[in-house]
Amino acid sequence: MTTHAADTDRTAFAREWEAWHARHEELRADPHGFLAITALHWLDATPSRFDDAPGAWSTTAEGTVVVELADGEELTLDGQVLHGRHDFGVVPERGSLFAASGDAVIEVARRGGHDIVRPRHPQHPLRVAYTGTPAYAADPRWARTGRYLPFDTPRPTTVGAAVEGLQHVYDAPGQVEFTLDDGTTHRLTAFNGPTPGSLFVLFTDATSGVTTYAANRSLALPVPDEDGQVVVDFNRAVNLPCAYTDLATCPLPPAENRLPAAIEAGERTPLPGDPELRRTV
Secondary structure: OOEOOOOOOHHHHHHHHHHHHHHHHHHHOOOOOHHHEOOOEEOOOOOEEEOOEEEEEEEOOOOOEEEEOOOOOOEEEOOEEEOOEEEEEOOOOOOEEEEEEOOEEEEEEEEOOEEEEEEEOOOOHHHHOOOOOOEOOOOHHHEEEEEEEEEEEEEEEEEEEOOOOOEEEEEEEEEEEEEOOOOOEEEEEEEEOOOOOOEEEEEEOOOEOOOEOOOOEEEEEOOOOOOOEEEEEHHHOEOOHHHOOOOOOOEOOOHHHEOOOOOOOOEOOOOOOOHHHHOOO
């Protein structure tokens, strides 16, 4: 396996990466992105009210999420103004619904088999104080031409989570194999990406806990070509929300995705900030 576009002009490569990372940072600092989350509320059968969201929230015996809005309270979902009792239905695993409340958004989601509510307030100090994430300088040698090795059938793969005791289950369609400059070949279990045929991998490496976030990083991969070739560009390895906030339920890498090599590419450990802002206000 060779470096992808080994003869690429380094200046052009760096410029393209900088534009990509700037867009990624904009999404991360979105007014209703994960940096705006003020609390992680776990729902059960008992209706509960929270300081940062209107209504009393619960999960029914049928597995649906319900909110009871008091007089003077309202939410807006897909353009519809909600009053009184509203049943959101069964929220699919890793799915989210977003209901507006003033300038805030109330996320209704399901993670690890549990229903949760995560309010997102643009003025949350963690978001307001965010100044960006450091990263290694873009280097074409970390963009490897790899090979996608599909499984005969997808393999259910259970991984841990940033929240103790929580687990995530993904259907892994295959593995991605690549070779580094030192001649070592590695395989990473891949999960389905957001668009049909795309992939993503969760991994750690020898830099984890040293110059990069200890628990995980994520790398999106394009659709492999008809021969199974796929670009594995570690320059685009990014931090998951749990690198910034304790109010995230991020998955951890499967054991086989803990690389012994040092991947000195992609995003590094976020700049230190007030640890209290990682939790709530």
